[in-house]
Amino acid sequence: MFKKFFKNSNLKSWLYLLPAIIFLGIFMVYPLIDVFVYSFEEGYNSASQTYFGTGTYNYSYILHDPYFLQAVKNTFILVIITVPLSTGIALLISLGLTSIQRFRSLLQTIYFLPYVTNTLAVGLVFMILFKKTAYSDGLINMLLSLFGGDTVDFIEGPYWAKMFVLCFYTVWVVLPFKILILTSALSSVNPVYYNAARVDGTSKFRTFIRITLPMISPMIFYLIITGFIGAFKAYSDVVALFGTDLNAAEMNTIVGYVYDMLYGDSGGYPSYASAAAILLFAIVLTITCINLLVSKKNVHYS
């Protein structure tokens, strides 16, 4: 059996696959299994490698932990708002970019700049925009008061203001990549289809809905899937905006919760962290499966 499996012709292929298998196995598959095991071991201690017992207590604990529920809520709000919004805005900008002739490459470069800009610099910019300090209320608040509105503390103020900043930031950060992908997808559509549609008397809007969208649907689908996964894993952006004490700021995310359970000030609970991580994994898996099912009907691969 073993011999048959590693037949001569197969041997070479397995050899080629070996580096990837080893690395993925050590750094992806083994930890995944390990985390899965930890999540069912109560009170696991990584120093002494001991635990009290096994069972689903870890899951029931985190599901009753208000901080975890807050983190799940935050993450879902972030995902549901930013993924469609960023993809939609990126599509509009890409459509604009492909339909103009002059300054096209200049604008393309400008739209891509955020992608290559340092995160700290971006953080600084957002601080100038939104943060209230002893000296200034931030640019947005200045604008708000200029038009007669009340100033809002976006960084330490009400929940909706903070969520707004987080969504704004996330959309802004993911836009360049999406624009890049979508402009190349749009320009790869053979113009002969647009000519055919014009000759058939198709309106601009209908051409977009019936021809452009289906033709670039694989790329849109790719962006939505990776967008969902990326947004579910949000953490570093939140830290950059609101600092490390996210539970106090009510702005924690699931990944942030996992991190806090491991290394935070109240941390040292690898079992709870593992359970939360597995739940996140289950959520992402479910959403991706739903995405795939939806895509089967609506995505056209040529």
Added chain:
Amino acid sequence: MKVVLQNLTKKFPARGKKNHGDVIAVNNFTFEIPDGKLVGLLGPSGCGKSTMLNLISGLLKPTSGKILFGDDDVTELPAEHRGIGLVFQNYALYPHLTVRQNILFPLQNLKGKDKLSKEAMEKKVVDAAKLVQIEELMDRKPGELSGGQQQRVAIARALVKMPKVLLLDEPLSNLDARLRLQTREEIRRIQKETGITTVFVTHDQEEAMSISDQIVLMKDGVLQQLGRSQEVYDNPANLFVAKFLGTPPINIFSGNVSDGKLYIGKDAVLNTSGVPNMEVYVGIRPEGFLLSENGSLCCAMGGVEVMGRDISIVSMNEASLNFSIRSIISSDSKVDENAAFVHFDLKPNKVLLFDKKTEKRITF
């Protein structure tokens, strides 16, 4: 509906530093396509045929000149409102839609008073599909069809809204030889059944001549000649037209007219009374040679190619501008392949004279 082109010109602006000056793709083109006829637009590649078609379709705007459909000036009308059907060279079927949806697509675009009920649309789709004989392929995607089937779908899509004018851009170039022959007859049949004025672009002269009511020959954006295929073949206006039409191509000699006689080399081959003494190009169609022992034109024997119905004699002459001369003779005649020379008499109506400077036809 007749289509009239008046002084149509299309210039493309020069691009890059090396090419100065505009590219004139269509130059001062004037002709009329009669109602309900099939016109073949013919010319070598790069002569502006497709530009011409795009101008008629409205996908391109002319630099100057007018286009009329019937009595309506449509020059400024965009493609979406011209009501034409266009079959693209690579068919441009929407790959994500089924055959049925592809054919239905133009009908769904109709608005206002032209809007059709679902049943009426379905009926039109079925009728169009029947016309091109693809009823059994309705639920397939274009990717699952052969080239010939895709071509039929493209024609059905162009025909379903009953266009005023049907334009076909090299519709047969993606098909194999046998299918091409069959499809061109199909196109002819469909055109006759529907009676839609049709313009057909091709670089294949045989294709154009066989199915067109009229052919229009163009070169470098300039109209060379138009007329019924046989007329143009028999009476080409200039050397280019003579060379372009006919397989095997016409044989061109350098000759001169002296005292009412045409000389090819030293051989006086024909009486050409009325033509002044001058240097000429002599074009002789392959079927214009008669095998004759005492023939006036003497050529060095090159070989004999048997083609079944006919035989083709390949010979050489110093005055010939082509390397070899090809003459088609009935296979009943006996030819000695090993002879050093072969002698021909010429059929006067298959001999065409052209001015050496202007390359224009000289009649005699």
